[in-house]
Amino acid sequence: MKENGGRKQGATSPCAACKLLRRRCAQDCVFAPYFPADEPQKFANVHKVFGASNVNKMLQELPVHQRGDAVSSMVYEANARVRDPVYGCVGAISSLQQQIDALQTQLALAQAEVVHLRVRQTASFSHHGFDYASPSGSPSSKLMGSQAKTFFDMDMLDQASVGAPMWC
DSSP: OOEETTEETTOOOOOHHHHHHTOOOOTTOSSTTTSOTTOHHHHHHHHHHHOHHHHHHHHHHSOHHHHHHHHHHHHHHHHHHHHOTTTTHHHHHHHHHHHHHHHHHHHHHHHHHHHHHHHHHHHHHHHTTOOTTSTTTOHHHHHHTTOOOOGGGSOTTOHHHHSSOSOO
């Protein structure tokens, strides 16, 4: 049998929405393409959060080509509301933002540690009599090859220098 808007032709199985609402599923049912009978929890959550009447109105007001995206958004928000009734999607976004903030702090600390180690390395070289200002004689210039830079010339986020080994 051929698929027709989410239902099989000739099949009498109602969509998940009509099944939950205990009504006859018409051929032109607005819910059928988006809430198939084999995914009853999808509509149950949307119905619990938004209500069938409101979902019907929203879908009727949208052009057909935008309805799938609208249903996806409603399903996502409804599932988030079931998991977190107070904050829903905003709670998930807030949690992700906190993770980003924590990771940015860790990155800043790691970058500061790299700078600190480079300062110690520079101090160690100058303490042992190496002329760090002259690129040709310094051990770091030999490590970095033709792209020799003094510590103070380096950008903190200079990716080429971050990957360079500090010791032989």
